Amino acid sequence: MGITAALSNAVSGLRATSVQSDIVSRNISNANTEGYTRKDVSLETVGGNVGVASIDRQVSGLLERLDRGNISKLSGQQTVMEGVTAYTDYLGQPSDKTSPAALLSNLKSSMIGFSGSVDAGGAQLAVVSSAKEFASQMNRLSATIQTVESEVEMNIRYDVNDLNSSLYEVAKLNKEIFRAREGTVLHARLQDDMGRELEVIAGLVDVQASSSRNGMVSLLTSGGSELVRGVDVFDIEYDGMTGVLTAGGVNITPGGGNRSFSEGSLAGLFELKDEILPGFSGQLDAMAAAVVEGFERVAPITLDGRGLFTDAGGAYNATTIEGLASRIIVNSAADPDLGGSTAVIQNGSNAAVPLSDNSLALSMVALFNEPVVVPTAGLGAALSLMDMATTMTGTHQQKRVSAESATKATSAAAATISSSKLNLQGVNIDDELQKLMLVEQSYAANAKVLTTVNNMLDTLMNAVR
Amino acid sequence: MLGISTTATAQKSFELRSRIAEQSGNLNQASIELSTGFKQDAYKDVRGVSGETLSFRAEIDATEAYVLSNSLLSRKMDSISDSLSSMREQAGDFSNLMLSGDIGGMHRDVLRSAAKSTIEQITSKLNSSYAGSYVFSGLASDTQAVVQNADWTVTYTGDTTGSLSARIDEETTLDYGVRADDPGFTNIMDALAVVASTDLTSLSDADFSTLRNSTVSAMSSGLERLIEIHTSLGDKQGVVERTAERHGALKSIYSEAMLNIEGVDAEEAAVRLTSIQGQLQATYAVTARMSEMSLLNYL
Numbered sequence: 001m002g003i004t005a006a007l008s009n010a011v012s013g014l015r016a017t018s019v020q021s022d023i024v025s026r027n028i029s030n031a032n033t034e035g036y037t038r039k040d041v042s043l044e045t046v047g048g049n050v051g052v053a054s055i056d057r058q059v060s061g062l063l064e065r066l067d068r069g070n071i072s073k074l075s076g077q078q079t080v081m082e083g084v085t086a087y088t089d090y091l092g093q094p095s096d097k098t099s100p101a102a103l104l105s106n107l108k109s110s111m112i113g114f115s116g117s118v119d120a121g122g123a124q125l126a127v128v129s130s131a132k133e134f135a136s137q138m139n140r141l142s143a144t145i146q147t148v149e150s151e152v153e154m155n156i157r158y159d160v161n162d163l164n165s166s167l168y169e170v171a172k173l174n175k176e177i178f179r180a181r182e183g184t185v186l187h188a189r190l191q192d193d194m195g196r197e198l199e200v201i202a203g204l205v206d207v208q209a210s211s212s213r214n215g216m217v218s219l220l221t222s223g224g225s226e227l228v229r230g231v232d233v234f235d236i237e238y239d240g241m242t243g244v245l246t247a248g249g250v251n252i253t254p255g256g257g258n259r260s261f262s263e264g265s266l267a268g269l270f271e272l273k274d275e276i277l278p279g280f281s282g283q284l285d286a287m288a289a290a291v292v293e294g295f296e297r298v299a300p301i302t303l304d305g306r307g308l309f310t311d312a313g314g315a316y317n318a319t320t321i322e323g324l325a326s327r328i329i330v331n332s333a334a335d336p337d338l339g340g341s342t343a344v345i346q347n348g349s350n351a352a353v354p355l356s357d358n359s360l361a362l363s364m365v366a367l368f369n370e371p372v373v374v375p376t377a378g379l380g381a382a383l384s385l386m387d388m389a390t391t392m393t394g395t396h397q398q399k400r401v402s403a404e405s406a407t408k409a410t411s412a413a414a415a416t417i418s419s420s421k422l423n424l425q426g427v428n429i430d431d432e433l434q435k436l437m438l439v440e441q442s443y444a445a446n447a448k449v450l451t452t453v454n455n456m457l458d459t460l461m462n463a464v465r
Numbered sequence: 466m467l468g469i470s471t472t473a474t475a476q477k478s479f480e481l482r483s484r485i486a487e488q489s490g491n492l493n494q495a496s497i498e499l500s501t502g503f504k505q506d507a508y509k510d511v512r513g514v515s516g517e518t519l520s521f522r523a524e525i526d527a528t529e530a531y532v533l534s535n536s537l538l539s540r541k542m543d544s545i546s547d548s549l550s551s552m553r554e555q556a557g558d559f560s561n562l563m564l565s566g567d568i569g570g571m572h573r574d575v576l577r578s579a580a581k582s583t584i585e586q587i588t589s590k591l592n593s594s595y596a597g598s599y600v601f602s603g604l605a606s607d608t609q610a611v612v613q614n615a616d617w618t619v620t621y622t623g624d625t626t627g628s629l630s631a632r633i634d635e636e637t638t639l640d641y642g643v644r645a646d647d648p649g650f651t652n653i654m655d656a657l658a659v660v661a662s663t664d665l666t667s668l669s670d671a672d673f674s675t676l677r678n679s680t681v682s683a684m685s686s687g688l689e690r691l692i693e694i695h696t697s698l699g700d701k702q703g704v705v706e707r708t709a710e711r712h713g714a715l716k717s718i719y720s721e722a723m724l725n726i727e728g729v730d731a732e733e734a735a736v737r738l739t740s741i742q743g744q745l746q747a748t749y750a751v752t753a754r755m756s757e758m759s760l761l762n763y764l
Contacts, residue, residue, distance in 0.1 A: 032475045094507050094518050094727055105523035109530035116534035116631045119598050119606045354604030354624040362632055369635065386523055394516030397508035404509065415483075419476055426473025430760040437764075 005048060006453045012049035013446035016041075019052045020439045023185075024432050031427040035196035038427050039188055054183030057191055063421040064195065065209075070414035071199060072206035072263035077410055079155075079268025080276065081403035086148050087280060088400040090141055091393055100141070100287060101389040103134040108368045108386065114345070115361035124342035131308055131330045138288050142325035145281045152272045153240065159266045160238045160245070163204045167219070167233045169197050174216045175231050182214060191215055206263035221261040225250045243273070276399065279378070283392050284325035286377035290385055292316045292328060293374050298363040301344045302333045308345060308364065318374070481752045488745045495738040498729040507727040521723040528716045531634055532709060537596075538631050539705050542641055542698060544595045549643065549695045552590045553688060556653050559583045560684045563660075563677055573665035573673070580660035581617065587654065588613050591645040601645040603628060610645035611654075617661035619654050621646040633708050641701050649690030656683035 020041050030036040037057045044053035092098035097106070107130040114123040173194045180187040194217055198209055201219070207227060208220045219227040225247050226234050234248030245253045245260075252260040254270040261267055288309075293316040295307030306315060312327040332338040334345050347353035348360055368386045376383055379391050494505045508515040562579055591601045591610045598606035602623025611619040621644075629642030660680055665673060 031473075038473075093503070094515075094522055094723075095501075095503050099519065101519040101523065105526040108523070109526045112527060112530035112632065113534050116538055117596070117598075120596070354606075354626060356598065356604040356606040356629055357627065358630060358632075362630075362638060365632055387520065390516045390519035390523060393519055394508070397515050401506075401509045401515075419480065422473050422476040422479075423471065426476050428471035429474045431469065431471045433760045433764065 003453055003456060006449060009049055010446045010449040010453065012046075012051060014443065014450070016043055016050045016052055017439050017443040017446065021436065021443070023055065024436045024439060027427045027432045028429055028436075031429050031432075035192060035199065036427070037188075037192055037195065037425040039185075055185050055188050056183075057188045058425050059191075059195075060421070060424055061211075063417060063424060064198075066417045067414070067421045068198060068202035068209070069206065069263075070410065070417055071202040072267075074407065074410045074414050075203040075265045076206075076263040076268035076271070077403065077407040079265040080271055081400070081407050083148055083152060083268070083272040084276060084396075084400045084403050086151075087141070087144050087277075088397055090144050091397060098137065099389075099393040100134065100138060100284075101386075101393040103130070103137050104291075104368070104386060104389040106130050107134050108365070111361065111365050111368075115358050115365050118346045118358040118361050119355040121342065124345055125336070127308075127345055128330060128334050128336070128342050132335065134291075135309060135328050135330050138284065138325045138328050142281065142284055142323070145277055145284070146326070149273065149277050149281075152269050152277070156238055156245075156266065156269045156273070157240070159204050159269060160236050163201065163236050163266065164233075166197055166201045166204070167228050167236070170194065170201070170217060170219060170228050171231045171233045173197065174228070177215045187215070202264065204264045204266050205261045206267070207261070221247065221252055221259065222263070223252065223257070223259040223261055225252045225259040245270070280396055280399075281325070282322075282377040283379055283395070285321050285323060286375060286379065287388060287392055288325040288328040289316065289318075289321045289374045290372040290376070290388055292324065294367050294370070294372065294385055295364065297373075298367045298370075299360045300348060301331060301360065302349050306331050306333075308334065321374070477755065481748065481755065485745070485748055485752065488741060488748060492738070492741045492745060495734055495741055499731065499734040499738055502729055502731065503727050504729055518723055518726040521719045521726070524719045525716060525723065527635070528712050528719065531632075532712045532716070534631070535633055535705050535709055535712070538633065538639075538641070539702065539709070541595045541600065542702050542705065544593070545600050545641075545643055546695065546698055546702065548590045548593050548600070549691060549698065552587050552650075553691050553695065555583050555586050555590075556657075556684060556688055556691070559657065560681055560688070563681055563684075573668075577661060577663070577665050580657045584613065584617055584619070584654065584657045584661055587650075587657075588619055591619075591650065599623070600629070601643060603642065603644045603646075617658040619658070621651075633705055634712070637704075637708070639701055639704060641698065643694055643698065647690065647694065649687050649694055652683050652687030652690065656680045656687070 023039050023041050027038055037059055040056045040058060042053040042056055044051055090098065091100075092102075094102070097103070107127070110123075110126040110130040114120075114127045117123045173190055177187065177190045177194065180190055194215070198207075198217070201207055206222045208222060208224075210218050210220075212218070216230060218229050221227060227236075227247055228234070234250075236252075237246050238244075239246075243253065244251055244256070245266075250259060251257055254260050254262060254267045255274060292307065292309045292311055295301075295309050296305065296316050297307070300307055304315075308331055309328055310331050311317065311320070311324055312329060313332065331340070331344075333340040333349065334342055336342060345364075346355070346357070346360060369384045371382050372385055372388050376388060379388055379395065383391060497505050504510045507518060559579055563576060588611055592599065594600060594606075599608060599610055600606070601610035602608050603625060604627045605624035606629075608622055608624075610621065610623045612622050613619050623645060625644075625646065627642075628640050628644060630638055630640045632638045656679075659676070663676065665676075668676065
């Protein structure tokens with residue numbers, strides 16, 4: 001009570017406003033920092049003085065959890081979409097005429113022209129050229145899938161590295177949070193860092209995060225395998241040979257058990273590696289098998305019984321269909337670039353066959369509409385060669401379209417949550433400036449109290465003197 | 466104390482940026498579609514029927530190939546038909562010449578030389594080629610159909626295994642070949658050879674009459690056969706023509722079906738382009754205004 005109390009009150013006011021201005025300026029300067037949450041100063045009255053009770057982060061656990069879930073989902077879908085698109089880009093739009101369907105159709109057209117004038121060298125060459133285009137596009141598509149596969153493999157390793165370092169970061173932050181005093185600027189900052197780290201992890205795998213009272217975080221995969229407990233990390237390891245992913249020795253390979261996880265870029269990569277790419281690849285090989293087997297069966301053009309297409313020079317072999325799309329080539333006996341002669345597609349390497357005998361050509365034209373006899377790798381039963389090519393191209397493109405629309409749908413839903421979260425946690429500069437004006441007034445007022453009390457004391461001193 | 470709910474500055478600008486990015490993407494898509502007439506991503510806009518449009522395109526390709534191949538075939542058949550006409554005319558002319566006038570007053574030398582020149586003309590027609598391929602030698606389109614011997618007979622040198630054929634649509638293979646070893650030709654050529662190789666002036670009237678009768682009869686049976694061949698070729702030309710008409714119709718059906726899936730309505734795309742442009746301009750205006758709005762301007 002008294003003048004000295006007034007002095008002490010004013011000083012405490014000045015101190016509080018300096019903390020407030022510190023926080024406001026932090027907020028303003030970090031308005032565009034990703035993962036920064038707005039801080040507010042809670043004041044309290046301590047025996048007439050004003051004091052800073054705590055520095056609060058403006059967060060909603062629910063929104064954060066929902067947002068992290070969306071990040072995982074979106075990141076997984078995006079990964080799948082990118083992997084699929086890298087391949088389907090080579091299939092092109094229908095009007096680009098780069099798909100196996102378009103090139104097979106092109107071959108059929110050349111074949112029709114050839115069947116009408118089998119003795120014309122130009123017509124024969126047109127068939128061989130179209131056949132070579134088809135074969136090399138199949139090789140290219142197969143190589144593209146292999147490239148995507150090795151990219152996926154590499155990205156799995158990168159993701160595992162990133163995940164491990166993030167898990168260690170979480171453990172380190174747990175340690176620091178444990179030491180920091182709650183309500184301090186440091187504690188709030190560490191929690192911001194934790195939030196950011198959890199978002200990074202959410203992009204990789206979908207995790208369940210649970211916070212203890214003092215803010216330490218435990219992490220489990222969505223299937224319940226432990227990743228971080230306090231300051232202990234369960235290391236993630238990936239075995240490229242077996243394709244198995246483990247956390248602290250527990251198998252958490254996506255799709256390989258119920259203790260794993262199903263979203264995030266790592267899940268997307270595993271989906272690409274284990275399901276989507278092998279599916280594409282198998283269907284491309286089946287397409288190549290249907291072509292090699294079909295031409296060999298209906299129209300052998302060399303005396304060894306090979307057709308227009310061969311398995312790297314060899315005959316069709318039902319037990320080695322895998323990888324055939326990468327090996328399919330035009331029979332070298334028909335390829336002038338390899339010392340062959342286009343005439344063999346007319347006479348079947350038999351010089352006694354008259355020049356205008358079109359029986360081989362007619363068999364080959366008919367082949368396009370005949371049912372395929374090799375396994376179609378899930379493309380459907382009783383398909384003709386032509387239908388198989390269109391179905392395969394359509395199916396692969398459809399997979400991309402589905403991945404794109406799933407990503408778009410998730411991204412729209414995620415944007416709403418993320419926007420609510422950011423609005424709640426983020427900084428509004430105008431609002432901060434208004435707070436700053438209040439702080440300024442309050443500072444000026446406290447300073448005025450100080451000078452006034454000082455004047456009063458001076459007056460008193462003068463009176464005494 | 467009640468909290469004030471605010472919009473975060475970063476989020477506000479992020480939203481405007483993503484809206485502009487999305488609208489720019491749409492604008493780009495509309496402008497591509499307007500200029501090409503095709504959907505930017507046909508597979509996306511027609512989910513479930515993407516395989517169908519590829520099939521339609523394959524049908525269009527095949528139909529076009531048949532149209533092209535049939536037009537070549539049609540020209541080849543025209544050329545065969547022309548040769549047949551002129552051979553029929555020449556053989557007919559000779560028959561008429563043989564029948565004309567009374568036997569005694571006839572210049573038998575003229576008849577003989579007419580037989581020789583008819584043989585030469587028909588031989589050259591039988592050895593005619595279309596686009597480098599002999600057309601009357603069966604499947605051996607690289608060999609002449611006939612060779613003329615010193616005794617005015619001709620020998621068939623072509624192939625005897627089959628006849629020229631072509632696939633004119635997905636179902637039909639048409640045999641259109643005419644071979645020089647057909648009895649129609651051999652009857653005529655044999656009869657002509659007898660006349661050309663006989664010393665007609667030394668024949669008695671009775672012998673000449675016998676020769677004339679047998680020649681005329683052989684010639685007319687040969688000519689009848691040629692008419693048969695020619696008529697049948699004409700029918701086949703009709704088939705090719707009708708197939709061409711059908712292919713024209715088919716192609717437009719397939720093209721329409723394909724465009725229904727892949728095509729873009731130009732008016733719709735233009736309207737879309739204009740409306741997106743409007744939206745984008747409005748968003749730009751809002752963005753500019755919002756960035757000017759700040760408490761800072763009033764402090």
